[in-house]
Amino acid sequence: MVPIDDSEITRAPDWVRCEHCAALIYGKRFRRALRVCPDCGWPARLTAHQRLDHLLDPASASPIPQVEALHDPLDFADTRPYADRLADARATTGLREAVVCVQGRIEDRPVVVATMDFQFLGGSLGCGVGALITEAAHTSLRHRIPLLLITASGGARMQEGVLSLMQMAKTVQALAELDEAGILTLSLVTDPTYGGVAASFATLADVILAEPGARLGFAGPRVIEQTTGKRLPDDFQTAEFLLEHGMVDDVVPRSALRATLGRLLALGSAEPPSPANTGPGPPSGTLHHPEELPERDPWETVRLARHPGRPTILDYADHLLDDFHELHGDRLAGDCSAIVGGPGLRCGRPVMLIGHHKGGPGLAERQRHHFGMATPAGYRKAARLMRMAAKLRLPVVTLIDTPGANPGPESEQSGQAVAIAENLRLMSRLPVPIVAVLIGEGGSGGALALAVADRVLVSANGMYSVISPEGCAAILWKEPEAAPTAAAALRLDARELLRLGIVDGVIPEPPGGAHSDHTAAAALIGAALDATLDELVPWDSPRLLRERRSRFHHFGVDTDLPLGTGIGTGRGAP
Structure with missing residues (x-):
């Protein structure tokens, strides 16, 4: 913005010419608009x-x-x-x-x-x-x-x-x-x-x-x-x-x-984080024992976990947080739209929310968000936000919904494997509480890159797997049609994940699934988060790091602890 005559700017009426669009603006209107051009939005x-x-x-x-x-x-x-x-x-x-x-x-x-x-x-x-x-x-x-x-x-x-x-x-x-x-x-x-x-x-x-x-x-x-x-x-x-x-x-x-x-x-x-509930609150409804969950067809779990109408991270942010502000960029080279993150208030408690975003309805929107498959820039953005959370002593909440990491050649050239590995290391040592929730698909290392947490929860129709059933079927059965058989063999549904100790609890969904009622689904996840954060926030950093390390150390190790205890023993299925 350049005034026609600097000496006239102090007098009224006056006129100002926008250096961006060359529009003439009446001086009083210009000042009321905080010296922003009302025609093109250019700020002086x-x-x-x-x-x-x-x-x-x-x-x-x-x-x-x-x-x-x-x-x-x-x-x-x-x-x-x-x-x-x-x-x-x-x-x-x-x-x-x-x-x-x-x-x-x-x-x-x-x-x-x-x-x-x-x-x-x-x-x-x-x-x-x-x-x-x-x-x-x-x-x-x-x-x-x-x-x-x-x-x-x-x-x-x-x-x-x-x-x-x-x-x-x-x-x-x-x-x-x-x-x-x-x-x-x-x-x-x-x-x-x-x-x-x-x-x-x-x-x-x-x-x-x-x-x-x-x-x-x-x-x-x-x-x-x-x-x-x-x-x-x-x-x-x-x-x-x-x-x-x-x-x-x-x-x-x-x-x-x-x-x-x-x-x-x-x-x-804000005051240092403290439990959100000062007195006895409603039960979270989270299920912690496999026998509390019905047996179900694993392929039906896959179908529901991928349902395009399931709530996205932005839907959950809208329902769960006040004053959520999305932050962008890895401060290196890019901003991956498959990862969304930023701070907000949950019942007055500041938290850092980070998660995968598959995009809204429609193919074009999902393509724009890479179907939730993050690039290295996405994982580096997540890492930046987690470091910020650690500095400000904010609990981290991750919402996971991805088929896996982005498989494109550009991602490999940009260091996909390194970006995932760096996140695993960072989360292992982050000195603040971390709660991860599998809200849909949890695919491979792309999911794990946001799931090294103190507590890992899964929605009732969520899944978690080392590979997609289709990929497993193509490699081991040599035919993609064997995907339902592979899904059953991979034990990827919520009941099996809880039995294996991979997750600590299962969050119920509304009848018909989370896609049928976003508000009810968010309320159930919110209650589970409140209960989990109330448990973890009082812990000091040494305890968090000690117990997080122990949780993952026990995966795959034969111990005397029974499966399904919710503490991540990780013994293989019989």
Whole structure:
């Protein structure tokens, strides 16, 4: 957005031209819309104080004391002395430096905010900015409240030489201290964010949000094109491009930022997790003994587990969680749509929900989600969210529904086996409670990659197998028609899984199956989760790790413990 005349912006009426679509906008309407073009949705740049006025609760901001940094350490001059440029920037913006740091509240949640101002020497990172970002992080650490970083920068401040480069390491160290202390960090990327800021604190937060169209990168597109001689895509380095390529968690319109940040800040300001039920609650209904379940045709189990109308993870998130916010990307290369995850509140308790997503009704939708078969980017996204849960001490709930890992050549080239193995190792040592629920298909290593848990439950019509019945029939019987026979031999239904100790409990489904009544199915799973989390949350990390290790250690080992005890002895079937 560029005003027709900067001097007229302070007067009313005035007119503003959108730099994105060239529309003329009446000034008062423009300001009411938070300086967003009502025609195309393009957000204009905000000053640091405009940003704080928009996001913070009224009268909640208190400045963080200014930290004195070196002034013109190199006695630098180009066409003008740096000292003169600095003085002009201060006079023009009314700011001491290119960042403003305050302590305040968003949606009544405490937060420390450091917001950059591009009008101050292009938001460049110098000694003053580095000192203030570090002081904001230390304030967050002292008060144990979340830190929000709002970035807008052209890169490191050249006039301060290599000292400006050192601010990258300095600010990263400050964020690392918050990681070690388990304090939530959020980043809001605004246009533009480049260079040293992009390669340090802007991209290290637990959650990275971006405004629509915001550009983020280390080198600018013009430099890249000149260096490589290649034409870049028109949307290269934009927020939408970054979301597609797994670098940011979400692109959020300016009008929705306050509410979105408020929900996320609840994760960092909530009390330590405690049992959701303060008194005796309704029984979970979970079945723990094989004899409580009827014998059934295993092929009918396969048919029901694959029913296209069964609730998806997003259906369950809608029914089970308040303020669920889906996060995206593995922060490496992609965002797999077959894995969905994000934080939310279950009966007031923050949890991290992660699971497979087969997609909604219709072939095209299921193809878009790879039929729930995750790529390496999906498992790496899950791992990132689990590490975030461990940092914030959030229980992890996984919902499993997949035929298996994605079998495509691209997945193999991207390290499918390594991604699954890394998840198995990570979950084995994650210091927070993990509850896994097989809500449909549990196929092979693709399912196990989300199922190394303290408690593994299965829906009554769910299944869990080393291979699909069709695959087993083709390999061992040499004919796909033998799939029902293979299903029976694989003992993949809920009753057999409980008898073998693979699962700890079976969650009933509504009459006819989960597909017949999503609300009732979610209520049954919710009750089972509440009871299980109430059991596990009070355990300390050493106990969780000890018992999780013991649970999986016993699989396949002949012991004196009977089958069907729900503790995962894993002895073979007679």
